[in-house]
Amino acid sequence: MSWNLDSDRPIFIQIIEHLEYDIVSGSMPPGAKVPSVRELASEAAVNPNTMQRALSEMERQGLMRTERTSGRYVTDDESVITSLKKNLASVGVDGFIKQMKRLGLDREEVLKLVKDNY
Amino acid sequence: MSSLLEVNSLTKKYGNLTALNNLNFELESGHIIGLLGPNGSGKTTLIKIICGLLQPTSGSVMVEGNPVGVESKKVISYLPDTTYLGNAASVQETIDFFMDFYEDFDQDRAYDMLGKLGIDPSAHLRTLSKGTREKVQLILVMSRRADLYILDEPIAGVDPAARDYILNTIITNYDEKASILISTHLISDVENILDEVIFLKQGEIVRFCGVDEIRSNEGKSVDGLFREVFKC
Numbered sequence: 001m002s003w004n005l006d007s008d009r010p011i012f013i014q015i016i017e018h019l020e021y022d023i024v025s026g027s028m029p030p031g032a033k034v035p036s037v038r039e040l041a042s043e044a045a046v047n048p049n050t051m052q053r054a055l056s057e058m059e060r061q062g063l064m065r066t067e068r069t070s071g072r073y074v075t076d077d078e079s080v081i082t083s084l085k086k087n088l089a090s091v092g093v094d095g096f097i098k099q100m101k102r103l104g105l106d107r108e109e110v111l112k113l114v115k116d117n118y
Numbered sequence: 119m120s121s122l123l124e125v126n127s128l129t130k131k132y133g134n135l136t137a138l139n140n141l142n143f144e145l146e147s148g149h150i151i152g153l154l155g156p157n158g159s160g161k162t163t164l165i166k167i168i169c170g171l172l173q174p175t176s177g178s179v180m181v182e183g184n185p186v187g188v189e190s191k192k193v194i195s196y197l198p199d200t201t202y203l204g205n206a207a208s209v210q211e212t213i214d215f216f217m218d219f220y221e222d223f224d225q226d227r228a229y230d231m232l233g234k235l236g237i238d239p240s241a242h243l244r245t246l247s248k249g250t251r252e253k254v255q256l257i258l259v260m261s262r263r264a265d266l267y268i269l270d271e272p273i274a275g276v277d278p279a280a281r282d283y284i285l286n287t288i289i290t291n292y293d294e295k296a297s298i299l300i301s302t303h304l305i306s307d308v309e310n311i312l313d314e315v316i317f318l319k320q321g322e323i324v325r326f327c328g329v330d331e332i333r334s335n336e337g338k339s340v341d342g343l344f345r346e347v348f349k350c
Binding site: 005007008009010011012038041042045046047048049050 | 329
């Protein structure tokens with residue numbers, strides 16, 4: 001039931017990250033209805049106010065929209081999702097490169113490793 | 119109107135001992151607030167004054183603009199840190215008693231929660247284990263439609279699985295206008311559901327801030343900060 005949230009980073013940021021992955025991976029597809037704040041809060045075992053804050057922030061970023069009477073939906077603008085995917089991927093790759101540098105591997109070695117293992 | 123609870127220069131002395139020293143704070147509606155502090159820091163004293171069980175030495179407490187009294191007790195649902203239910207009655211009889219006592223008591227909610235925790239309503243309280251009795255007490259307290267829930271050590275005696283369920287109950291069962299004040303030592307278990315924390319040290323407030331503020335400004339968990347502030 002829990003989302004494995006870390007207690008030493010702001011919870012609402014981690015909620016956003018979690019939901020972003022859900023959107024990019026397609027487990028929350030474009031145009032899908034987002035569960036209510038309360039349901040999500042209970043699933044993530046967090047305070048509803050924190051969940052509300054995370055969802056509002058995602059709305060501000062254009063990843064979700066609220067329809068006045070029927071609730072909240074994932075955006076159906078594929079370009080927003082594609083650019084989110086790019087962002088998340090580049091953050092992941094940056095982290096990976098840093099780690100490989102710490103191991104003392106150069107560009108060619110890393111590329112070869114990636115090709116061999118992917 | 120958003121001020122649910124107002125505490126003004128509140129002081130409580132037990133003889134020579136100052137338990138609370140000139141406390142000033144306000145709580146708003148719709149928040150979950152952790153009241154944290156080491157043993158003997160004044161948490162229970164503060165709670166008892168808000169609930170009208172102790173008289174302050176000086177200062178005042180206002181609940182929705184009313185002084186502590188009949189009106190304030192109507193809107194506060196309080197879970198004490200000790201057991202207060204008689205042994206003679208069954209769970210069901212205790213629920214009936216609460217129904218008579220509190221006009222905002224929601225019976226369906228109580229039976230629903232009992233069912234989910236697998237507690238038999240016909241069981242006598244004296245046959246229940248300490249942990250189960252604590253669960254029953256919490257269910258009774260959370261089944262009221264109150265504006266302010268004050269929970270003094272609500273999860274100390276229950277197992278981790280039930281703890282998760284109880285926290286979930288707390289999150290899902292309070293409505294947006296209500297606030298919850300939780301006093302506890304088990305910070306890491308509750309910190310993800312808190313909005314704000316009050317750190318109490320020797321009767322004084324040393325911190326009153328948002329939990330995500332702590333995480334982003336100090337890069338530590340509330341539990342981590344607590345261990346630092348109250349390092350022995």
